[in-house]
Amino acid sequence: MSLNGLLDTSLQFILFGGKGGVGKTTMAAATAVELAKTHKVLIFTTDPAPSLGDSFGQAIGSDPTTIAGMPNLYAMEIDARKVLKEFKEEYGGEILDILQQGTYLADEETEELFQLDVPGLDEVMSLKKVIDFMQNSDYQIYLVDTAPTGHTLRLLTLPELLDQWIKFLATLRWKYHTVVRHFAREERIEKADEFLLEMKRTVKKVQALLQNAEKTEFVVVTIAEKMAVSETGDLLRGLERMHISSRHIIVNNVFPREEADFARQRRAFQERYVQAIKQEFRPRSITEVILQPTEIQGIDKLQTLGMQLFTESKEEV
Ligand SMILES: Nc1ncnc2c1ncn2[C@@H]1O[C@H](COP(=O)(O)OP(=O)(O)OP(=O)(O)O)[C@@H](O)[C@H]1O
Numbered sequence: 302m303s304l305n306g307l308l309d310t311s312l313q314f315i316l317f318g319g320k321g322g323v324g325k326t327t328m329a330a331a332t333a334v335e336l337a338k339t340h341k342v343l344i345f346t347t348d349p350a351p352s353l354g355d356s357f358g359q360a361i362g363s364d365p366t367t368i369a370g371m372p373n374l375y376a377m378e379i380d381a382r383k384v385l386k387e388f389k390e391e392y393g394g395e396i397l398d399i400l401q402q403g404t405y406l407a408d409e410e411t412e413e414l415f416q417l418d419v420p421g422l423d424e425v426m427s428l429k430k431v432i433d434f435m436q437n438s439d440y441q442i443y444l445v446d447t448a449p450t451g452h453t454l455r456l457l458t459l460p461e462l463l464d465q466w467i468k469f470l471a472t473l474r475w476k477y478h479t480v481v482r483h484f485a486r487e488e489r490i491e492k493a494d495e496f497l498l499e500m501k502r503t504v505k506k507v508q509a510l511l512q513n514a515e516k517t518e519f520v521v522v523t524i525a526e527k528m529a530v531s532e533t534g535d536l537l538r539g540l541e542r543m544h545i546s547s548r549h550i551i552v553n554n555v556f557p558r559e560e561a562d563f564a565r566q567r568r569a570f571q572e573r574y575v576q577a578i579k580q581e582f583r584p585r586s587i588t589e590v591i592l593q594p595t596e597i598q599g600i601d602k603l604q605t606l607g608m609q610l611f612t613e614s615k616e617e618v
């Protein structure tokens with residue numbers, strides 16, 4: 302199996318995700334290098350601890366940076382925390398104002414709202430930034446190296462949470478409206494409402510793109526170990542619930558079968574999970590990637606891996 306299927310489509314947006322440390326960045330970078338042979342490609346990372354720069358062996362900025370030796374390949378790192386901070390600065394003041402006045406900080410959710418410290422909100426904001434970028438630029442394929450599993454799945458719970466907050470603010474507004482009729486405060490609450498609606502629109506926009514199977518594909522990267530397989534199941538189920546297309550799984554770091562003793566033993570135990578992945582996550586295409594003796598860094602190694610990822614008819618690469 303290989304990632305070849307990605308090429309036969311109208312895909313514009315390919316995300317790479319999975320458990321921490323399984324090789325997401327490396328696989329995304331190698332795929333970008335391969336796709337850049339035929340397309341103009343921009344690869345983003347939304348990981349709060351980005352390592353695309355390490356992978357390409359060069360500095361990457363927060364604007365598209367050309368990758369040396371690859372005329373059609375650009376990379377940029379999105380600082381999710383910075384994006385969220387800007388958003389808070391733009392809209393957050395009114396909410397703080399309102400909540401500081403009253404005794405409304407009773408429950409945990411309100412506290413979260415107060416801090417705007419919502420798990421997954423930074424990822425949503427980064428993806429929004431990606432979408433805004435897509436609307437205003439002319440790359441043919443956009444790749445995203447995402448943060449580890451949990452983050453992406455938290456996207457799921459956001460719309461519901463935002464609805465609850467909107468209701469909460471509506472109650473608050475109604476209360477002031479009937480009891481105090483305090484005009485200035487009323488206005489602030491309206492601004493806060495608008496802020497929540499804006500967040501909700503953002504989440505919806507991100508979801509709409511993610512759920513467009515003609516344009517978007519989520520490639521899951523994993524390794525042949527128990528915890529990783531179970532986390533892969535969680536991720537795939539989450540993606541299915543969110544209606545995000547995910548037909549490719551990369552099983553990274555497998556040992557070559559022909560190596561002696563230690564390697565052979567490792568390979569034998571990995572084989573169980575490789576088979577489990579093939580059975581359980583059918584009919585997805587499964588691409589195995591051999592654990593290399595050294596790290597996969599720099600264009601040359603990425604190029605070799607990229608070619609292998611897209612080579613058909615081998616059991617493993
Ligand atoms: N098949 C492989 N053989 C050898 N080394 C590999 C292989 N795949 C990845 N690596 C190396 O393993 C390290 C971790 O890979 P990578 O940074 O791609 O993982 P990640 O899933 O993005 O991690 P994080 O969750 O921290 O973002 C890197 O140094 C990379 O070069």
Ligand SMILES: [Mg+2]
Pocket residue numbers: 325326327348352446
């Ligand atoms: Mg990474």
